[in-house]
Amino acid sequence: MASSPxxxxxxxxxxxxxxxxxxxxxxxxxxxxxxxRLPLGRLVDRLGTAYERAAPA
Incomplete structure (x- = not known):
């Protein structure tokens, strides 16, 4: 589980x-x-995935 900060x-x-x-x-x-092509879509997708993984279960 990821910490709150x-x-x-x-x-x-x-x-x-x-x-x-x-x-x-x-x-x-x-x-x-x-x-x-600017890789902004990949950046948003990766950070979105990281945030979903950090969310409490």
Whole structure:
């Protein structure tokens, strides 16, 4: 079982990654036009999974 401070830290990082993804959406769309992909979706997915694992049973 994960400790409460760890859970809070992972939750905060998860929320920040969502905000970062939303804020960088125009940049990501422009990069996509140039043939580059930003790994923001993977970041959000990984932090979401980490938060779910840290949640109490």
């Amino acid at each position: 760890y859970r809070v830290a992972v939750f905060v990082l998860y929320q920040l990654s969502i905000v970062l993804g939303i804020a960088l959406l125009p940049v990501a769309l422009a990069a996509e036009q140039l043939g580059f």
